[in-house]
Amino acid sequence: MSIGERALEQHAAWHGKIEVVSRAAVETADDLAVAYTPGVAAPCLEIQRDPDLSYTYTRRGNLVAVITDGSAVLGLGNIGPIAGMPVMEGKCALFKSFAGIDAFPLCVGTQDVDELVETIRLISGSFGGINLEDISAPRCFEVERRLKEVCDIPIFHDDQHGTAIVASAALINACRLTGRELATARIVFSGAGAAGISIASLMLELGARDIVLCDVDGALYEGKPGMNPAQERIAAQTNPRGVTGSLADALADADVFVGVSVAGVLSQDMVRSMAPHPIVFALANPVPEIMPNEARAAGAAVCASGRSDFPNQINNVLVFPGVFRGALDVRARDISDGMMVAATHAIAGMVGEDELRADYILPSALDKRVVPVVAAAVAEAARAEGLARA
Known part of the structure; x- marks a missing residue:
C-alpha cells in the first residue's frame, strides 16, 4: 500500500489520534466529592480570588490549543477547518509524545480575521499557550499580531x-x-x-x-x-x-x-x-x-x-x-x-x-x-x- 492508503487505514482504526484521560480517580463517593461537587467549589473560589491560581488548580499550565481556520492546510490549500482536523490531531499527538504537553485541536469555522481573533481571545483563559496552525498569509500575520496584543499567554504561529x-x-x-x-x-x-x-x-x-x-x-x-x-x-x-x-x-x-x-x-x-x-x-x-x-x-x-x-x-x-x-x-x-x-x-x-x-x-x-x-x-x-x- 501507498503511504496515503496506509494512513487512511490507520486513521480509520484509530478513530482519532488523541484522547482525554482522567488524572483523577473517581471510584468512590469520596473521590466524587473531592473531584467534583461539593469539593470542587473550593478551587473555583480560589481561582475567582486570584486567576493565576488556575495554573495551580487546573491543567491550564500544561495545555496548548492547536488552532486553525483551515485556510492553508499542509500543501492542500484552503480545504476548510473540518478537513484540517487530522493535521491538528497529529500536531497534538506530537506535543504529547515529544514534550509531555497536553494539546487540544480547535478547528474554527471562520476565515474572517476579526472573528478568528475574538474567538481565540475569548477561550484563551483555558490554555497556557496557543499554537496557530495552517492559517493563510497575509492574514496570519494580522491574526498573530492582534492576539499578542490582547492575550497574556504565548501565541506562536508554527508555520x-x-x-x-x-x-x-x-x-x-x-x-x-x-x-x-x-x-x-x-x-x-x-x-x-x-x-x-x-x-x-x-x-x-x-x-x-x-x-x-x-x-x-x-x-x-x-x-x-x-x-x-x-x-x-x-x-x-x-x-x-x-x-x-x-x-x-x-x-x-x-x-x-x-x-x-x-x-x-x-x-x-x-x-x-x-x-x-x-x-x-x-x-x-x-x-x-x-x-x-x-x-x-x-x-x-x-x-x-x-x-x-x-x-x-x-x-x-x-x-x-x-x-x-x-x-x-x-x-x-x-x-x-x-x-x-x-x-x-x-x-x-x-x-x-x-x-x-x-x-x-x-x-x-x-x-x-x-x-x-x-x-x-x-x-x-x-x-x-x-x-x-x-
Whole structure:
C-alpha cells in the first residue's frame, strides 16, 4: 500500500489520534466529592480570588490549543477547518509524545480575521499557550499580531516561526561547514509568504545582512508595486543591493538558496550560477523546488529539504515541542524574538564539530535530547527578558 492508503487505514482504526484521560480517580463517593461537587467549589473560589491560581488548580499550565481556520492546510490549500482536523490531531499527538504537553485541536469555522481573533481571545483563559496552525498569509500575520496584543499567554504561529527557527539553525551549521559567515552570505529566497518572510526576519535577527526575497513577480524591493503590507515591511529591511529581476537574476553569485514556494522553480543552471559550493534549502512539500540529488549534481555543497527520505530534513518537530515546553515551564507571557533566537542556537549547537557534515547539519527529529535542550534555552531567555512568571 501507498503511504496515503496506509494512513487512511490507520486513521480509520484509530478513530482519532488523541484522547482525554482522567488524572483523577473517581471510584468512590469520596473521590466524587473531592473531584467534583461539593469539593470542587473550593478551587473555583480560589481561582475567582486570584486567576493565576488556575495554573495551580487546573491543567491550564500544561495545555496548548492547536488552532486553525483551515485556510492553508499542509500543501492542500484552503480545504476548510473540518478537513484540517487530522493535521491538528497529529500536531497534538506530537506535543504529547515529544514534550509531555497536553494539546487540544480547535478547528474554527471562520476565515474572517476579526472573528478568528475574538474567538481565540475569548477561550484563551483555558490554555497556557496557543499554537496557530495552517492559517493563510497575509492574514496570519494580522491574526498573530492582534492576539499578542490582547492575550497574556504565548501565541506562536508554527508555520512561520517553527519553520524559521529550524531553517535558521540549519543555515548556521551549513555556513560553519562551508566556511561562510552569516553576516556576509548572500541569501536568496523563493517564496515571500508567511514562511519566507518569517525565516528572513529571524535570519536578520541572527545577523544576516544580504537577503533578497523573490515571489512570482521576482525580487522584492522597497517601493515595488503590488506587495501586501507584510511584504512591504520585509522589503524595507532586505535587499540592500537593490536587486531587481527574476529569481534567476537574483541567484547569480548567491551563497544560499532558501525555497518555500513551489516544486521545480530552481533549475540546475541556476544552482551553477551561484557562488562556488552553494547551500540549497529546497523546502517545498511534497515536491521541492529542486530534488537534492539534482542540486548536488549541479554543485551544491549542502542540501536540505522538507522530506524525511533525504538527509537534512527541515522539520518543525525539532522546534515547537521544546519552545512550548520552555515557555510553559516558566509561564511565559509571550514567545519573543529573543526566545526564538535562543531556540535556534540551541538546535544548531546540538551538532558538534566532529559530527558536522554535508548530510548532517541538524539533529534527528526523533532525537530525545532536543526538547529538553531547546526548552532550557527558551526558559532562560524568557527569564532574561522578564517574560517569565514562574
